[in-house]
Amino acid sequence: MSWLDRLKSGLTRSTSKLGDSLAGLATGSMPLDDARLDAIEEALIAADLGPAVAGRIRDRLADVKFAKGIDEAGLRAAVAAEVTAVMAPVAKALQVTAFPRPHVILVVGVNGSGKTTTIAKLARRFTEADYTVMLAAGDTFRAAAIAQLKIWAERIGVPVISGEQGADAAGLAFEALKAARAAGSDVLIIDTAGRLQNKAGLMDELAKMRRVIQKLSPAAPHDTVLVLDATTGQNALNQIEVFRDIAKVTGLVMTKLDGSARGGVLVAAAERFRLPIHAIGVGEGMDDLRPFTAEEFADALTGTS
Numbered sequence: 001m002s003w004l005d006r007l008k009s010g011l012t013r014s015t016s017k018l019g020d021s022l023a024g025l026a027t028g029s030m031p032l033d034d035a036r037l038d039a040i041e042e043a044l045i046a047a048d049l050g051p052a053v054a055g056r057i058r059d060r061l062a063d064v065k066f067a068k069g070i071d072e073a074g075l076r077a078a079v080a081a082e083v084t085a086v087m088a089p090v091a092k093a094l095q096v097t098a099f100p101r102p103h104v105i106l107v108v109g110v111n112g113s114g115k116t117t118t119i120a121k122l123a124r125r126f127t128e129a130d131y132t133v134m135l136a137a138g139d140t141f142r143a144a145a146i147a148q149l150k151i152w153a154e155r156i157g158v159p160v161i162s163g164e165q166g167a168d169a170a171g172l173a174f175e176a177l178k179a180a181r182a183a184g185s186d187v188l189i190i191d192t193a194g195r196l197q198n199k200a201g202l203m204d205e206l207a208k209m210r211r212v213i214q215k216l217s218p219a220a221p222h223d224t225v226l227v228l229d230a231t232t233g234q235n236a237l238n239q240i241e242v243f244r245d246i247a248k249v250t251g252l253v254m255t256k257l258d259g260s261a262r263g264g265v266l267v268a269a270a271e272r273f274r275l276p277i278h279a280i281g282v283g284e285g286m287d288d289l290r291p292f293t294a295e296e297f298a299d300a301l302t303g304t305s
């Protein structure tokens with residue numbers, strides 16, 4: 001299955017939620033009256049797109065005054081066009097731009113969001129683009145996280161800097177940056193802890209990490225990427241808010257879009273936070289990370305083919 005098929009089938013539940021309701025609301029021969037527009041707006045909210053985007057799509061449909069009604073394909077296309085308009089400005093791939101090298105990417109997110117897997121997938125994409133990559137197992141809180149990253153690093157064939165469980169995460173990041181410099185790596189990707197239950201502790205740890213690596217490289221980290229799990233739905237919005245404050249997030253990756261009915265929340269996130277969306281995860285394998293493309297996402301979400 002191609003990744004686009006996987007994204008589409010993953011979003012099927014969102015699609016069938018949204019697509020089915022849209023199908024029922026398309027009216028070949030009747031004008032879109034207020035009741036129908038309200039129902040469309042409700043369907044969009046139920047599909048997690050958020051009230052702001054839903055309201056705007058409603059207004060746009062009302063403006064166009066589909067006096068003769070609108071058929072199913074037309075309605076899907078109209079919604080897809082609006083979703084694309086929201087998403088296109090935030091679709092931005094991660095770029096390796098730092099000079100001097102390495103380009104430092106800090107990866108943050110709650111435990112289980114898919115952080116480790118995403119780091120592996122990013123490393124894979126960068127090495128395929130002929131960049132040299134080093135990883136740092138900065139989630140020193142959990143032995144399993146360190147072990148997991150090492151397994152991925154070996155599979156992809158990139159070096160990983162790690163310490164003992166409980167080691168100082170900032171110290172590890174510092175050592176990793178020194179090592180990446182010495183090795184002439186283009187990219188250093190640093191994993192971080194995700195225990196939001198101790199928000200103040202995590203905030204201190206992330207702030208210290210930044211301070212310490214900035215001693216070596218004042219512009220680092222060049223990207224701070226928040227990994228979000230699509231299956232958490234609206235909760236993803238809270239996570240963006242929290243991590244934006246505690247970690248100075250500069251961009252997003254959303255994982256597990258292959259198995260979620262809640263993909264629409266990415267539209268709400270784009271509208272509300274306007275943070276770049278770098279990539280999406282559509283599976284557990286190392287090649288299952290894809291650059292984010294507004295149109296493809298909109299088509300998959302609305303069931304437009």
Ligand SMILES: Nc1nc2c(ncn2[C@@H]2O[C@H](COP(=O)(O)OP(=O)(O)OP(=O)(O)O)[C@@H](O)[C@H]2O)c(=O)[nH]1
Pocket residue numbers: 109110111112113114115116117118144145148194255256257258259280281282283284288
């Ligand atoms: N279907 C699917 N599963 C994914 C995707 N990304 C990650 N996963 C799975 O989600 C689970 C959690 O991923 P991890 O990468 O271990 O998550 P983490 O955030 O590092 O979690 P901790 O190591 O617990 O902090 C694993 O079983 C992954 O295989 C994705 O895009 N699609």
